[in-house]
Amino acid sequence: MTWGSIVKKGRILIVDDAMENIQILHQALQDEHDVLFAMNGTKALHMAQHQLPDLILLDAMMPDMDGYAVCAALRASELTRDIPIIFVTALKTPEDETRALSSGAADFISKPVNAAVVRARVRTQLTVKFQSDALRELTLTDSLTGVANRRAFDERLDAEWRRCARSQMPIALILVDIDHFKNFNDAYGHQAGDACLKKASEAMGRAAMRPQDLLARYGGEEFAILLPYEDLGGAEVVAGKVIDEVARLAIPHERSSVGPILTVSMGVVSVMPSDRFESAMMIRSADALLYEAKAEGRNRFKSKGQ
Structure with missing residues (x-):
């Protein structure tokens, strides 16, 4: 089994308050991944806790709870703190990107998005995550019996x-x-x-x-x-x-x-x-x-x- 074949099974959670943005990202990713979506921060946190996606594409500017608050809440939870997050936002300045990365995001994509770029960035983050998961599994497994240590x-x-x-x-x-x-x-x-x-x-x-x-x-x-x-x-x-x-x-x-x-x-x-x-x-x-x-x-x- 190759890393590429594993990545195709990724579960992606898209978080954006605009349905047109969700549809664009869904169309770019649906052929390779299982895609979920949420239209506000509260729903996103609930889905992340219960669905445990492999990657989250997160809008920065949302009413009620913005992307930075969602990111902080995800990082504060033991269940979700290791899920990689890519900010996908209309914000474009270096300061905006720095703030996103400093808050715990793994990557930053500016809107309007390019479908090929989104797919490439998603593959990269999923590859890193699955490799990290595999290495962590080795550290938590008894080498003789194969059960947990x-x-x-x-x-x-x-x-x-x-x-x-x-x-x-x-x-x-x-x-x-x-x-x-x-x-x-x-x-x-x-x-x-x-x-x-x-x-x-x-x-x-x-x-x-x-x-x-x-x-x-x-x-x-x-x-x-x-x-x-x-x-x-x-x-x-x-x-x-x-x-x-x-x-x-x-x-x-x-x-x-x-x-x-x-x-x-x-x-x-x-x-x-x-x-x-x-x-x-x-x-x-x-x-x-x-x-x-x-x-x-x-x-x-x-x-x-x-």
């Missing part, structure tokens, strides 16, 4: 915690530990141990398949499954599936006190985020429940709602 988990937990708090929805966490993994490595070697971690992570991924769910390698043989908008009952269902999926692998483990095949133990907790209950407390609660599951014989989960 601890850094990705920490970032996602922070974002989902605040989102669930705003919407007053529960969030659940499952901490998973592979039973007697050190004994497994001692018996079969580290190469077999690495293969075991890969297969086990794939099994866990089959148990948590909603788009919003996150499976991360938390450290060593420990994994974390983050379940936004999930209550305790739903989280327990996922934990049960993890046990079943890992058992289905039937990976031999002759040095386990649990049985002849690989098993896992889990701590499961679901909470309603609030000022009185921080995300770190949820992690500690899940860890304590994981310890209880191990103490009671492993190959099980212990759960609790907060």
Whole structure:
């Protein structure tokens, strides 16, 4: 797959209070991109939060909320701060361009626009964005298992915690530990141990398949499954599936006190985020429940709602 083929899939949000300007830009871009539009700043911010475009073409002069205010609001939001913005405006002076770039825009195009120039500038910004996204994905991925790493988990937990708090929805966490993994490595070697971690992570991924769910390698043989908008009952269902999926692998483990095949133990907790209950407390609660599951014989989960 080439960068050019990826760029053709870009989602563009056009923000302008004049329909004729939107139509001109739409005609220039519709053959190569998925094009959305908004005719005021408030609508643009709502669409950016919910549609997450790859690029925004933003008019500077609009009533109620001008382009600079929209740009500032986009940059202030964790969800939208990395979306590149091209100002497309009737303003033409060097001072206008400097102000736009200083406010966080990636590029500046003066009206009336040239369709070929718009397409070229859009391709350039999308290429940069997708390359940056790919590099960032590498820094957030565990190199052995291919699932999210601890850094990705920490970032996602922070974002989902605040989102669930705003919407007053529960969030659940499952901490998973592979039973007697050190004994497994001692018996079969580290190469077999690495293969075991890969297969086990794939099994866990089959148990948590909603788009919003996150499976991360938390450290060593420990994994974390983050379940936004999930209550305790739903989280327990996922934990049960993890046990079943890992058992289905039937990976031999002759040095386990649990049985002849690989098993896992889990701590499961679901909470309603609030000022009185921080995300770190949820992690500690899940860890304590994981310890209880191990103490009671492993190959099980212990759960609790907060």
